[in-house]
Amino acid sequence: MDILLIHPPVVKPSEPPAGPARLAGALREHGRSFMVVDANIEGLLYLLNGRADASDTWTRRAFLHVQDSLASLTSGRAFSNMDRYTQAVNGLNRILSFTSGKSGAHVSLNNYTQEAYSPVRSQDLVRAALEHENNVFYPYFGRRLLGILDKDEPSVVGFSLNYLSQAVTAFAMIGFLRKLHPGMKIVLGGGLVTSWINGQGWSNPFSGLVDELVAGKGEERIVSLAGARWSGVEPVPDYSPFLPYAYLSPRKVAPFSTSSGCYWAKCSFCPEKAEGTPYSPLPAGRALKDFGQLSALASPGLVHVCDNALSPALLKSMADREQATPWYGFARVTRSLADPDFCARLKRSGCVMLKLGIESGDQGVLDELGKGIRVEESINALRALHASGIAVYAYLLFGTPAEDYAAAGKTLEFTAEHSGFIGFLNLSVFNLPRGSSEAAALETYDFSEGDLSLYQGFVHPRGWERNLVRQFLDKEFRRHPAVARILRADPPFFTSNHAPFFVMNRLEYS
Ligand code: SF4
Structure with missing residues (x-):
């Protein structure tokens, strides 16, 4: 496989990510082999389906109804009534908060924070990479990435980073990949990376960890990293890699x-x-x-x-x-x-x-x-x-x-x-x-x-x-x-x- 594209957690899991869909369209148009992992929806579902070992009634009830809550969002039932909707999302959020709290993080349906790692401090992001086992999603992404690397051996791994809420886990995943395959080419792009690079006095603090940071639209660069010549024609986004995912929308x-x-x-x-x-x-x-x-x-x-x-x-x-x-x-x-x-x-x-x-x-x-x-x-x-x-x-x-x-x-x-x-x-x-x-x-x-x-x-x-x-x-x-x-x-x-x-x-x- 030429390219593995990863969309790291956490953003709202209601739809496929726009950036990786555009990159997938470009790679498909140029006949390159690739795989896209929406680690956001996968990671959140991993936490939601975790062990129900809570002692308080609210959390136990949330675990008990987790499948109902998910189904009411995907079937549309929750949208008939705000009380029903609020009950479903609050239940899911309770589980995320409980499960992530055990690792000192706070994960919600739209955010990730962890006191020890600030997403606006490069030193903390480098540390999040080195200490990737501390990330609440590590049991999920460790297994998942290992499986892909063993089977498909991508030559380049690209991360799409658009929000601060994704940064700590993106770097934890990068740290894990670096440890496993020190020579692997790792590329980081997306809206947040573009803002960093276009900001005042930017000097790359991630050398040695990330091989390349890409500002702006990444289609042309990803195609060339995959070994093809850019045709110059804007491709249509490709949503087929996201069809298997059960996004939380009706x-x-x-x-x-x-x-x-x-x-x-x-x-x-x-x-x-x-x-x-x-x-x-x-x-x-x-x-x-x-x-x-x-x-x-x-x-x-x-x-x-x-x-x-x-x-x-x-x-x-x-x-x-x-x-x-x-x-x-x-x-x-x-x-x-x-x-x-x-x-x-x-x-x-x-x-x-x-x-x-x-x-x-x-x-x-x-x-x-x-x-x-x-x-x-x-x-x-x-x-x-x-x-x-x-x-x-x-x-x-x-x-x-x-x-x-x-x-x-x-x-x-x-x-x-x-x-x-x-x-x-x-x-x-x-x-x-x-x-x-x-x-x-x-x-x-x-x-x-x-x-x-x-x-x-x-x-x-x-x-x-x-x-x-x-x-x-x-x-x-x-x-x-x-x-x-x-x-x-x-x-x-x-x-x-x-x-x-x-x-x-x-x-x-x-
Ligand atoms: S310049 Fe004004 S209209 Fe344009 S994106 Fe910014 S806020 Fe919106």
Whole structure:
């Protein structure tokens, strides 16, 4: 075998990973032999099916019902009722927490932490590699990797690392492979690795452990590592390696990207802008063709469009196509989304939900952030989308340098007043991207001792510090009855990945 691709735990186990599916598409297109292991879903199921040796009633009950809880998520039963859903995910999470706690880690359905190993400190990641037996997933991945290496002897092993929650276990797996086969070529890529490399003052702390770190799209590099010449044609993702996995969703989900970077790239708080990722879209015609091909090949029940923001051109092309597979994705508020006819066409094209970066209800804040939207446009878009039956997952951002208490209050007023048009809410506290143009104008400090941290602390120019922002969110924002009602609708752990299923359930998609 030329290449073994590994998707390390932990990320939400609701769908196949987008990056390895793209790499698999590229390798297949170029006729190379490869294998993909989704160690995330495999590892989580290993913990969930572990020994039920708990003494407390809650955990014993969770173990007793583990198969029911899994089945209620995969069959869709859990999505008929939020109480039933919460009971299922809390039960699974209880088992993960109990089992991982025995090794000093904390694993949940969307995170991995272990006090002794910080994912933002390179020394800790190197130590996680050396001390791989301490990783809670070691009994699983040790056996699994050994079996593959004995049988298939890959010449290159590639890891796809997108989230901090994957870093400690990715390095533990790398350490295990290094010990077993010191000469094996190990390559690390993915979104998190790209952010490291594109960050300020990057110097590789992992030499000797990882042979190569790849920034950006990895298709061309993986094809050449597999010994083939890159054709230059973007391949369609290949989901066939993921078909055997029972992801925790009631329909098969296919994540799909039509671009990297962002067509807008002007929001001052955005890591995409800080890292200077160039915008590279597929032409709208090709994106639609791939979308159609994907639906035919992988027959997903839902397509998750993973672009940072769907471009207006792509949205228009989507709206013009005939209804096919249901889909959802991230979009900027634009004038066309305020057009009821356009939204109705978008709905007919299968759009179930749009994730919208509303950010603030204060025009001054939006202007300073470079969002390029007017508050009235957000209101009109919320109205039109709601009227068309497309759910909105609204993203709000608090504590930006441009905000103060009064401006945050306007966001609360905005949200409460238009709560009837908002299906789901994501509330974030602003993190200052290291190396952003904003950082240069602020008094900054390191709030993490990690050399790999992508963010910096800063003295808020209006005194609206993080602790005050958090207090406001906890004591005022979340407690407003209209906001609390929306927040109660948010699926715990899986959030926007499972929200479309609640919407589809309500609208009885067939
Ligand atoms: S629209 Fe989204 S991805 Fe694009 S720059 Fe703004 S925040 Fe970043």
